[in-house]
Amino acid sequence: MTIGIVIVAAGRGERAGSPDEGPKQYRPIGGRPVIAHTLETFLKWQRRGPIVVVIHADDEALYAAATEGLGDKETVVTTFGGDTRQRSVYEGLRALSGTEATHVMIHDAARPFIDHDMLDRIAKAFDEGVDAVLPAVAVTDTLKRGGSDGLVHETVSRNGLYAAQTPQSFLLSEIRSAHEKAAALRRDDFTDDAAIAEWAGLPVAIVEGSVDNIKLTVRRDIAMADEKLSSKLPADALPDVRCGNGYDVHQLVPGDGVTLCGVFIPHDQKLSGHSDADVALHALTDALLATCGAGDIGDHFPPSDMQWKGAPSRIFLEHAAKIVREKGGTIMNADVSLIAEAPKVGPHRDKMRENLSSILGITIDRCSVKATTNETIGFVGRREGIAAIATATVVYRGEQHEPLSL
Template sequence: MRSEEQRTYAAVIVAGGTGTRAGLPVAKQYAAMGGTTMLGLAVTRMRAASADPIVVVIPEGEEPTARVAIGACDGLLFATGGRTRQESVRAGLELLCELAPRWVLIHDAARPDLPGEVVTRLLGALDDAAGAIPVLPVADSMISTEGDMRGAMLDRESLRRVQTPQAFHFDAILAAHRRWTGGAVAGDDAEVLAQAGGRVALVAGDPRLRKLTWREDFTEANMNRPADAAPAFRMGSGYDVHRLVPGDGIWLCGVHVRHDRALSGHSDADVALHALTDAILGAAAAGDIGQHFPPTDPQWRGAASHRFLTHAVGLARECGYRLANADVTIICERPKIGPHCDAMRARLAELVGVEIGVISVKATTTERLGFTGRGEGIAAQASVLVTRC
């Protein structure tokens, strides 16, 4: 398992649209989309990326409607929005004050199809900046509409399209909102932070994050797009290593193998289950095992690693995917894995709820080379294919 500090973050999703520009009979965040609603999809995607809690900012009195639009979901909080988006964001941030998350993502329900890899890039950028925003290059020529056309052409190479979610250190963005003096309406939350002196990093955005605003955005094809556009298959890979120490046996693929050594780790150190868990999380673009089960958290000390695996399978299902097949390779000199492969395959199939025929477990050595060859540790790698449910 990774030993890096847990990346805990909350999210604020602003959902105060009226649908006026879209010409819809309902507020656009409640429009049907991909088997749910725009708001429901935005929350599902944010939850799949491990945000907890999620604050949904809505107009006054609309919590019952919003709950129906979202469906069953734990860890939700609701805040009443203000007259402007900026006031609504601040209301969401103030609600999180007592929880004081390290980071917060601020997102618009009008951009419901959130790729998990964008979240990963945003959180990574917060190591060196107070805020981070996803951007895309500008393909078209750009002009200024002020005055005549003379000198109005803008250099598109220096321009970027800004998207949400935008990521921030929570204390920095809350303080910036409280100190804002730039007028009644800010362009976005990055502008609020920048005015307060905070550095904002740019990361690559994604076309899937386009904002749905106008009538033509709400065609039948577009409203079915997130579910239909999701790839039919996704792949993931995982790798893990644990040190061998004196002991009385090893857990591998959820099976206890008798041995004169044991694997050292914060949990039960099942190196094969850890690799498989990371592979499934990777296929779902849902982070890694250390993010969900940090070794700094005492509740996971000595924990059975099958809990990590079933959690990853559940997250993949929330993203609309189920396991198609898995291939696990255990790398060690001892113990001999061959006699236990069938039991390991059966245990994995039971844990993830598939037929044993789609589970492969095999072993190899490194011809006595490296740390595994010297008997200092055991490594495992896993590859998975997930298919759309």
């Protein structure tokens, strides 16, 4: 028996706050994205087989950044989900069917507090011959049924009632067949995989869930999860917050435009440099490297190396961000100030911030781009060059305590 894992992470999380904050599975709790906590638990479980993570087609960069540095990540396969959770699970099952997995655990990425004890209980049920397993906790609250008039119509007995959790787990061939049948009949109204199994006539056994295995749904859930993980820090632990600064300048020469923060802006001049001369990304690269003492951009990408001639500067920034994460850092904020008489940056600022967000894997509200002139003073004032000052804030987690909270 080989137990495969499908982690569903393709949702948009509409109830978890502003879309600018990004999907909830990539929001930070305890210093790392939600999905990193979830995936790491399965990666460290001794009985796990192949893992498929189902992501949204727009989230490849977010997923890569969120899972950077996780051990055994190379054994994880990603696939794109559909427009509903049910469709996303089906895509995950299809991807898993090409592996050695005989059984499957289907888990929501937004349940980061899954533990190995629960996974062991489910695996034990498989060992005993059960083909469909639902982790659940008994309902303890008194239940009321209300009416459209806003009044209580009856008190519902809670005897035998359970709150379903994930990972809902099955014999792979049976749950895939049930999903295929539902898809063929265009049934997309099932609220979870156990419901599809029940509809297909599969007996579903209940095992003890965990009260800690909550699903993060709204913004308050995420805040409480962050608070819970932060409370594990020793009382005298100081957060290792580091601030790096970078400065760069490039000469302006006759041309057709400049590239700033990855955005090409038509202009009657261009920036002279060995790469694309994106002065903003160069300064920010140095700022990130400074937070972990990793030298500067010239150490990693020397101008004497012809392979970088004309190269897009996002390569340099991605490299610096990777170094930061490998050293245990969580990028908190990136701030770039451009100093130029022309061209105007304002109309392009949002796109520049989007580029920084994509490259660094952080939400756009943590990315700032500002511009000012030099009041016609000096080389900038004479339009001989453009300068950039960048600041990056990174929190590093020490070996002596748990990862720090954002």
